[in-house]
Amino acid sequence: MTEFTLEVAERHWLSEETFEIRFVRPPGFDYLPGQKVGFVDGAARRDYTMLGPVAAGHLSFCVRLVPGGRFSPKLAAARRGDRFAVTAPFGFFTFAPSPRQAVWVATGTGIAPFVAFVRAGVRGFDLLHGVRSPRGLYYREELARAGRRYRPCISGPLPDDYDGPSPFGGRVGDGLRAGWPPGDYDFYLCGRGEMIRDLLAIIDSRYEGAHVHTERFY
Amino acid sequence: MKIYTQTGDRGKTGLLSGERVAKDNARIQAYGDVDELNAVIGALAASLGTEDDRLREQLEAIQSDLMHAGAWLAATPESASRAQLHPVTDAHCRALEAAIDHLQNQLPELRSFVLPGGHPRAAWAHLARTVCRRAERWVVHLMQQPQSGGPAADDLGTIIAYINRLSDYFFVLARHLNHQAGTGDRLWRP
Numbered sequence: 393m394t395e396f397t398l399e400v401a402e403r404h405w406l407s408e409e410t411f412e413i414r415f416v417r418p419p420g421f422d423y424l425p426g427q428k429v430g431f432v433d434g435a436a437r438r439d440y441t442m443l444g445p446v447a448a449g450h451l452s453f454c455v456r457l458v459p460g461g462r463f464s465p466k467l468a469a470a471r472r473g474d475r476f477a478v479t480a481p482f483g484f485f486t487f488a489p490s491p492r493q494a495v496w497v498a499t500g501t502g503i504a505p506f507v508a509f510v511r512a513g514v515r516g517f518d519l520l521h522g523v524r525s526p527r528g529l530y531y532r533e534e535l536a537r538a539g540r541r542y543r544p545c546i547s548g549p550l551p552d553d554y555d556g557p558s559p560f561g562g563r564v565g566d567g568l569r570a571g572w573p574p575g576d577y578d579f580y581l582c583g584r585g586e587m588i589r590d591l592l593a594i595i596d597s598r599y600e601g602a603h604v605h606t607e608r609f610y
Numbered sequence: 611m612k613i614y615t616q617t618g619d620r621g622k623t624g625l626l627s628g629e630r631v632a633k634d635n636a637r638i639q640a641y642g643d644v645d646e647l648n649a650v651i652g653a654l655a656a657s658l659g660t661e662d663d664r665l666r667e668q669l670e671a672i673q674s675d676l677m678h679a680g681a682w683l684a685a686t687p688e689s690a691s692r693a694q695l696h697p698v699t700d701a702h703c704r705a706l707e708a709a710i711d712h713l714q715n716q717l718p719e720l721r722s723f724v725l726p727g728g729h730p731r732a733a734w735a736h737l738a739r740t741v742c743r744r745a746e747r748w749v750v751h752l753m754q755q756p757q758s759g760g761p762a763a764d765d766l767g768t769i770i771a772y773i774n775r776l777s778d779y780f781f782v783l784a785r786h787l788n789h790q791a792g793t794g795d796r797l798w799r800p
Contacts, residue, residue, distance in 0.1 A: 424694070484626060484691060484694060486690075486694070488628075488689065488690030488691065489690075578628065592624075592630075593620065595630070596620060596622050596630060602630065603627070603628030603629055603630075604624050604628055604630055605628050606624065
């Protein structure tokens, strides 16, 4: 169900394949950090999570360009003033404070809801961001400043000029095992279904009593 | 997106509030039965003719209520998740009571037990009634278990009242559908 029309304000590229697109926030568009909207085109729909505002009156999304995809090429080519139909905000992947240590795990643009949490004022979390190369560590400085621990997990080769935080190699499951001993955690997982499946297997066997919140991003 | 996530292959699943629990946990049993009830109502609605649009709308409204009830049961008490949900309220119970009264006023008085069945639509309504009772038993069980996936006893009184009333609704609806089809009540003759 289409309920809002978003008008493009600006767009900038974060890497060769990923960009942030900003829209004018329409009146009555209320949402909780971590919620998403569906971009609608006929019977097709693609969901994107709001990043959280960097400026009043705007909405931002982090989008990976999928060549031949239904929506991302249109968003990548959009100009200021172009309009897109979206659903009302929805979703349950929102942050709930608890006595347990929050551990956030994202892969790729699955970082979006965590950026929204941080821009809503959440602090003290641990974050593990899985990417293929350091170029995919979007919002790194903003997230690292707000978190208790920020650890990249880089599956590809590390460039010689990499100067970021000490990364884990391999997949995020390997990073989780290496960096977080058994304990009482609230896990928030956002990314591909395969990543969530693999991490739930690890969490069920290694972190008894953990709470887990998941968002399959694509 | 693939429908199968493989995340439940080890016998555990996640509650809306984040806890990982065994799939035979009382909370899963309760909202699983509510889900089953919803499916049976869907089958009943699908069996209705075009002349029954009003009843179909009523059944769809009940299905929506049950989606909310299921979500509520899938989150533990005191969890932040519940703040985003729509609880079943007394108003939902009152709406069911009005629907029951409306149907019952059109039916002859009953002085015997009836056998479930008759017209296929009535048979679906009887099946909905019995799944309703099973869901009710699990929700009552859940409410009596302080440690059933949550930190404290769960106040599920309104959901229990709603499901209890819903069972009565399906009983009179089954009778209504049998009378509408000319089948009448199938009285039990012991």
